[in-house]
Amino acid sequence: MPEYSKESHSKIKRIPDRAHYDEETIHDIIDSAPICHVSFIQEGRPFAIPCIHGRAGRTIYLHGAKASRLLGEAGSGRNLCLAFTNLDGIVLARSLFHSSMNYRSVVAFGSGRKLEGVEKLESLRVISDALVQGRWEEAREPTEKELRATSVVAVDIEHATAKIRTGGANDDEEDLSGPWWAGVLPIESRFMDPIPNEDLRTGVHIPKNISDKVGTKL
Secondary structure (H helix, E strand, O other): OOEOOOOOOOOOOOOHHHEEOEHHHHHHHHHHOOOEEEEEEEOOEEEEEEEOEEEEOOEEEEEEEOOOHHHHHHOOOOEEEEEEEEEEEEEEOOOOOOOEEEEEEEEEEEEEEEOOHHHHHHHHHHHHHHHOOOHHHHOOOOOHHHHHOEEEEEEEEEEEEEEEEOOOOOOOHHHOOOOOOOEEEEOOOEOOOOOOOOOOOOOOOOOHHHHOOOOOEO
């Protein structure tokens, strides 16, 4: 199974048995995370900005307004750090010290480049389909004016690491006989029933690919 190379800045040092470097695990987490946080340094000041994303292979696509600070910096070719997180549960240990969370996360490193022309349009399709598969064919495509007002950046992932925690609390043996409750409070993100827009024209029905997502997990 293909893996991302382990570098000093991407190798997990704290609880390394939770680390995963294989493409399948890393890409699954990236695809299921609703938000990507993009971090960069601009004029000596650190920034972290949440962003919608799409992925194709080892490339992450980001989009936003032409004047966006994020897109201007991300497309400059400078180094970026991207973070993706899914929260699966609150781990309640007998001791506050051992309380934790169950999660699936990825930290990725790479540099970005601005896209134009056909590549830009195709990347917008990738981002759209990451939200709802098949939506690109069902909605109006961007106009030339809209495309000029939009920046799209491709971030080629150079190194990436996933870190996953599962299971219950890991309490100290001397606390096991104590009176405190321990366990996991699960968290699930699911798609709910779609809410039609108030100005929706009569006779426009919910597409099947949207209704099929109701009740499914992110």
